[in-house]
Amino acid sequence: MKSIITNTLEETSQLANDFVKNDISGGMVVCLEGDLGSGKTTFTQGILKALGAEGPYTSPTFVIMKEYDIDKQTIKKVYHIDAYRIGGDDMLSLGWNDIISDEHALVIIEWPEKIKDILPQNSYMISCEGISELERKYIFKN
Numbered sequence: 001m002k003s004i005i006t007n008t009l010e011e012t013s014q015l016a017n018d019f020v021k022n023d024i025s026g027g028m029v030v031c032l033e034g035d036l037g038s039g040k041t042t043f044t045q046g047i048l049k050a051l052g053a054e055g056p057y058t059s060p061t062f063v064i065m066k067e068y069d070i071d072k073q074t075i076k077k078v079y080h081i082d083a084y085r086i087g088g089d090d091m092l093s094l095g096w097n098d099i100i101s102d103e104h105a106l107v108i109i110e111w112p113e114k115i116k117d118i119l120p121q122n123s124y125m126i127s128c129e130g131i132s133e134l135e136r137k138y139i140f141k142n
Contacts, residue, residue, distance in 0.1 A: 003139045005131065012039060012136055016046025019140075024051075026074040027103040029120050031112035034128030039136035040110045043128065044080055047108065053078060059110075065094060076104040083114040091115050 006012040024030075024047070032040040045057040053068035060066040060082045068078040079099055083091065099107060100120055112119055125141040 001139065001141050003137060006039075006136050006138070008134055009042060012042050012138075013046040013049065015138060016043050017050040020047055020050040023124070023140075023142075024075070024106060026076070026105060029100060029107045029109065029123040031109050031119065031123050031125050032128055033112060033125065035130065038128040038130045039138070040128050042136070043126070043138065044108050044110070047106075048078060048080070051075060051078060051106075064090075070106075074104065075106050077102065077106070079105060079107045081107065081109045082111060083109055084111040086114060088115045088118040091118060 004015055006015055030047075032043060034040050041059045048055070048057045048068060051068075051070050051072060053070055057080075058066070060080055064082060064086060066080045068080070070076055070078055081091070096118060099105060109115070109119075109123075112123070112125075127137075127139040127141065129137040129139070131137055
């Protein structure tokens, strides 16, 4: 487990870029835990940018899930899911089992606690915490 504090949006973006270079692979589920304003979406935007996804990178709060096509060897698609307003049954009806079984997909979930009953056991957990207006603490639990 490692803990990193960022002080600017640029530092958060760089942290996400480093995460992509060192820890991301296809078939992976990344769970971002944390309160509103804790940096979950900013970190996700950094991942999407590092992977070369076409923007804009907006939170899927009201649409639940956004898909991005990626042109990487091991990752062809990123699913950015905001589970704040749904439960496991809702996610299952959106094709959850197909999404998490795609070895060329990266799944990023904000508010994973809302669908914890259907998360794969090997999900990568990251806790996000807002310390001040710009300061964020990221705890990588895997």
